[in-house]
Amino acid sequence: MTGSESGTAGFGTGGNALGRDNYLNHERGVRSWLLTRDHKRIGVMYLVAILSSFFLGGIFAELIRTKLWTPGNSPLMTANTYDQMFTLHGAIMIFLFVIPGIPASLGNFVLPLMLGAQDVAFPRLNLASFYFWIGGAALALISMVTGAVDTGWTFYTPYSTTTNSNVILMVAGVFVLGFSSIFTGLNFVVTIHKLRPAGMTWFRMPLFLWGIYGTAIIQILATPVLGITLLLLIAERALGIGIFDPALGGDPVLFQHFFWFYSHPAVYIMILPAMGVISELVSVFSRKHIFGYSFIALSSIAIAVLSFLVWGHHMFVAGQSTLSSMIFSFLTFMVAIPSAVKVFNWLATMYKGSIWLATPMLYVLSFLFLFGIGGLTGLFLGALAVDVHLHDTYFVVAHFHYVMFGGTVIAFLGGLHYWWPKMFGRMYSEFWGRIGALLVFVGFNTTFFTQFVMGSHGAPRRSYHYQMQFEPYHRLSTIGAYILGFGFLVIAAYLVHSLFRGRPAPANPWGGATLEWRTSSPPPHDNFAVTPEAGDPYDVEAWRWDGAIGGYVQREPAPQPASP
Amino acid sequence: MADTRTHAVAHHFDDAEQQREAGKLGMWIFLATEILLFGGLFCAYAVYRSNHPEVFIYAHRFLDPSLGALNTAVLICSSFTMALAVRAAQLGRRRQLVGLLGATIALAVCFLGVKGIEYERKWKEGLLWGARFHAKLAPAPPALPQTLPPVPPAEGEERSLIPPAATGPSGLARPGRAEVAEGAQGPPHDVQMFFAVYFMMTGLHGVHVIVGIVLLGWMMVRARRGEFGPEYATPVDLAGLYWHLVDLIWIFLFPLLYLIR
Numbered sequence: 001m002t003g004s005e006s007g008t009a010g011f012g013t014g015g016n017a018l019g020r021d022n023y024l025n026h027e028r029g030v031r032s033w034l035l036t037r038d039h040k041r042i043g044v045m046y047l048v049a050i051l052s053s054f055f056l057g058g059i060f061a062e063l064i065r066t067k068l069w070t071p072g073n074s075p076l077m078t079a080n081t082y083d084q085m086f087t088l089h090g091a092i093m094i095f096l097f098v099i100p101g102i103p104a105s106l107g108n109f110v111l112p113l114m115l116g117a118q119d120v121a122f123p124r125l126n127l128a129s130f131y132f133w134i135g136g137a138a139l140a141l142i143s144m145v146t147g148a149v150d151t152g153w154t155f156y157t158p159y160s161t162t163t164n165s166n167v168i169l170m171v172a173g174v175f176v177l178g179f180s181s182i183f184t185g186l187n188f189v190v191t192i193h194k195l196r197p198a199g200m201t202w203f204r205m206p207l208f209l210w211g212i213y214g215t216a217i218i219q220i221l222a223t224p225v226l227g228i229t230l231l232l233l234i235a236e237r238a239l240g241i242g243i244f245d246p247a248l249g250g251d252p253v254l255f256q257h258f259f260w261f262y263s264h265p266a267v268y269i270m271i272l273p274a275m276g277v278i279s280e281l282v283s284v285f286s287r288k289h290i291f292g293y294s295f296i297a298l299s300s301i302a303i304a305v306l307s308f309l310v311w312g313h314h315m316f317v318a319g320q321s322t323l324s325s326m327i328f329s330f331l332t333f334m335v336a337i338p339s340a341v342k343v344f345n346w347l348a349t350m351y352k353g354s355i356w357l358a359t360p361m362l363y364v365l366s367f368l369f370l371f372g373i374g375g376l377t378g379l380f381l382g383a384l385a386v387d388v389h390l391h392d393t394y395f396v397v398a399h400f401h402y403v404m405f406g407g408t409v410i411a412f413l414g415g416l417h418y419w420w421p422k423m424f425g426r427m428y429s430e431f432w433g434r435i436g437a438l439l440v441f442v443g444f445n446t447t448f449f450t451q452f453v454m455g456s457h458g459a460p461r462r463s464y465h466y467q468m469q470f471e472p473y474h475r476l477s478t479i480g481a482y483i484l485g486f487g488f489l490v491i492a493a494y495l496v497h498s499l500f501r502g503r504p505a506p507a508n509p510w511g512g513a514t515l516e517w518r519t520s521s522p523p524p525h526d527n528f529a530v531t532p533e534a535g536d537p538y539d540v541e542a543w544r545w546d547g548a549i550g551g552y553v554q555r556e557p558a559p560q561p562a563s564p
Numbered sequence: 565m566a567d568t569r570t571h572a573v574a575h576h577f578d579d580a581e582q583q584r585e586a587g588k589l590g591m592w593i594f595l596a597t598e599i600l601l602f603g604g605l606f607c608a609y610a611v612y613r614s615n616h617p618e619v620f621i622y623a624h625r626f627l628d629p630s631l632g633a634l635n636t637a638v639l640i641c642s643s644f645t646m647a648l649a650v651r652a653a654q655l656g657r658r659r660q661l662v663g664l665l666g667a668t669i670a671l672a673v674c675f676l677g678v679k680g681i682e683y684e685r686k687w688k689e690g691l692l693w694g695a696r697f698h699a700k701l702a703p704a705p706p707a708l709p710q711t712l713p714p715v716p717p718a719e720g721e722e723r724s725l726i727p728p729a730a731t732g733p734s735g736l737a738r739p740g741r742a743e744v745a746e747g748a749q750g751p752p753h754d755v756q757m758f759f760a761v762y763f764m765m766t767g768l769h770g771v772h773v774i775v776g777i778v779l780l781g782w783m784m785v786r787a788r789r790g791e792f793g794p795e796y797a798t799p800v801d802l803a804g805l806y807w808h809l810v811d812l813i814w815i816f817l818f819p820l821l822y823l824i825r
Contacts, residue, residue, distance in 0.1 A: 118576035121586045186593045194586040195576070224597040228604030232764065241760040242694025243608060249619075249754030250694070254611060258604060526575075 015507025017520035018425045026525040037123035042130055043109030049133065050105055053096035060089035065481040068474045071466045079464040083150035086462060090153030095177050096137055098408055099266060102273035104184050106415045107212050109423060111188060113516035113523065114206050116197040116532045121190040125183050132180035139173030154259060157244040157252040161236050168237055175230045178223045185219030188212055200534035203294055206514045210297040211276020214304040218265045226262035253318055260311035268307040270404055272300055274411030275342055278367050281414055282346045283538045284512045285361035286353025290538040292345035299338035306335050316387045325384055332382035339375055359433030363414030366441045370406025374399060395455025398448045406444060421509045425522040426502030432494040439487030446480025506551025511543040584798050591802040595809050602813055605765050609820060612757055622751055623758035624824040626691050628682065632822040635678045642671035643811040646804050653800040656793040665784040672777050679770055693763045697756035765817055772810045779803050
């Protein structure tokens with residue numbers, strides 16, 4: 001195995017393995033991919049799968065925005081089709097893209113590498129989790145052609161039990177996707193507990209792993225509750241058990257409680273790994289040790305814990321008692337504390353660093369800006385009186401897009417650009433990378449900041465018709481959506497181009513100090529020829545730029561005493 | 565590395581001990597997800613029982629506590645044989661292991677048989693869930709007060725026209741607590757609610773029993789091939805953990821559904 005060269009010469013020198021044995025060419029043929037247990041290949045398959053669903057969900061979004069160019073009836077789609085469109089946009093984006101997004105694709109690829117391990121704890125379960133995803137996605141797609149759901153992605157009763165669209169199939173798909181999510185989370189928790197290398201204590205783990213760990217805990221504890229909720233919904237529709245049917249003594253609001261008990265923590269399933277990515281990137285591209293490591297690490301856990309206690313803030317106007325609304329409101333404000341702890345620590349990391357505005361760093365800056373807006377507008381919605389006005393307006397739509405898109409998707413893009421050379425052994429065009437990041441940033445703000453303004457004027461969300469006074473806002477928002485879509489096309493184009501024509505990547509193009517940069521790009525099948533010893537994951541100053549290879553190499557360990 | 569027969573340590577583990585530990589931790593986490601899955605139903609039970617205590621007190625009499633007690637005993641016995649099976653696997657006693665796994669499966673089938681008898685009775689009497697409920701309950705139900713709690717008059721200081729949220733919007737579930745004295749006037753409203761909860765909880769538990777039977781059957785096949793021994797008994801151990809959880813959940817279901825006072 002030629003991987004041994006890169007391992008021992010290792011520590012960043014040499015490093016490109018495109019011509020040699022690596023995980024991409026270790027075995028050949030479609031079968032070797034479909035039945036692989038290699039976490040790197042599973043990560044890549046997940047990446048392709050979730051990007052495909054992102055594309056599909058994006059098409060729906062562009063269609064919705066195109067309809068909203070005019071306030072009245074549209075030849076593009078009927079009101080009913082519009083309901084189906086926004087439901088599918090939401091359901092696909094949430095369940096197929098954002099929830100599995102970072103953990104299943106980037107996490108699967110990077111987590112064992114960061115641990116210096118050869119694989120996750122249960123490689124077969126990992127593959128099974130991917131096929132559960134495929135199964136769930138297939139059920140959802142079948143439901144789209146046999147009577148697309150028009151309930152909104154939340155499947156609220158009693159409408160979801162009475163509409164004649166194919167709710168059962170869609171809900172069954174989401175149920176199956178839940179298994180995928182649980183198995184991924186379970187795998188990651190066991191891997192982090194049991195496969196850490198010598199020298200890596202909990203507080204010397206890369207912060208991305210802390211983020212993934214917090215996510216996995218939520219996936220494990222919250223997803224089963226969604227599972228039982230969806231089972232009850234299926235039983236309600238198929239058998240008429242009446243648990244959510246007031247005519248039979250049931251309570252539809254109970255569905256909302258159950259649903260949000262999962263779906264609020266699910267928001268943190270989306271954001272925690274994103275915060276983990278940002279923690280990695282901000283240190284590497286500021287060429288400076290991360291500031292406040294243990295605060296960032298523990299705030300991930302604090303967010304995970306608090307996430308289970310705030311679901312009631314989705315139900316301030318759903319007939320919840322005033323007392324519980326007040327408690328939920330208070331707890332919602334509490335989430336701001338660990339979130340702000342992270343943001344301030346990232347800013348402090350950048351302070352006096354030598355900031356390198358490479359593409360991943362542009363996404364970090366976008367994240368800080370957009371997540372800041374998204375997080376702070378969350379406080380508006382968490383305030384009881386304000387929420388009564390803003391509930392079900394475009395303000396809410398803008399808020400959660402700022403958090404989920406401006407937070408998670410931006411961090412996902414940052415992470416994708418950061419680990420792309422490691423995954424495929426090629427560099428993308430830095431020039432077009434920056435153009436892409438700029439287009440996404442401008443397009444996103446044009447689309448959604450407008451919606452904050454519109455929502456604060458009371459424009460109701462999810463409606464096919466709207467009043468004339470909102471037309472300028474809607475038009476601006478639609479133009480933004482086109483810019484955003486164009487930005488994504490640019491990104492897709494140069495990334496695909498780089499796969500074939502990109503400059504071969506060195507082992508460590510960015511100067512990261514975590515373990516994945518100590519193996520070749522792309523890594524060999526077994527990840528490391530020699531298990532690396534873990535040191536400080538943010539000792540980025542121990543790496544220096546080497547113009548000859550276009551990447552970073554480790555400085556000579558000069559001042560260290562001779563090994564005993 | 566010690567000989568582990570057909571089951572070498574997977575390449576990404578350092579040794580058999582690490583592999584075993586990882587397997588156990590994974591299983592415990594999976595069991596946590598199972599508890600949360602049932603947790604939703606226990607939560608629904610708590611909500612409806614506290615909202616409609618009269619329904620639960622009235623309707624639980626239609627369940628047969630002696631059959632329930634029998635099933636409890638059957639499952640506890642099966643947990644015992646399962647625990648012995650794990651021991652036999654760890655000691656490498658192949659024939660004893662196969663026999664004990666067979667006994668556990670037999671007890672599980674017995675449990676499902678008794679459950680089947682109970683379900684059949686309910687089916688015949690029409691004591692079913694929600695929309696399917698069509699039992700003729702003995703005396704005609706008296707007219708129950710249908711009045712919703714009045715919206716408290718707005719006080720002088722109160723500016724909002726929105727009624728206080730605590731009363732709940734009208735049109736939701738009927739407010740419960742229609743007093744029904746023990747054995748007095750007749751059946752309360754919404755008896756079907758109890759059976760919806762009953763069938764969901766016991767049904768989901770039954771599905772888990774069936775999964776357990778399949779799992780134990782697979783263990784039996786592997787045990788016959790002689791795959792387990794002192795060095796490698798983790799799968800039997802993990803199947804045992806799952807089976808004990810299934811047993812444990814029933815131990816909660818039995819008093820909650822059959823023994824209400």
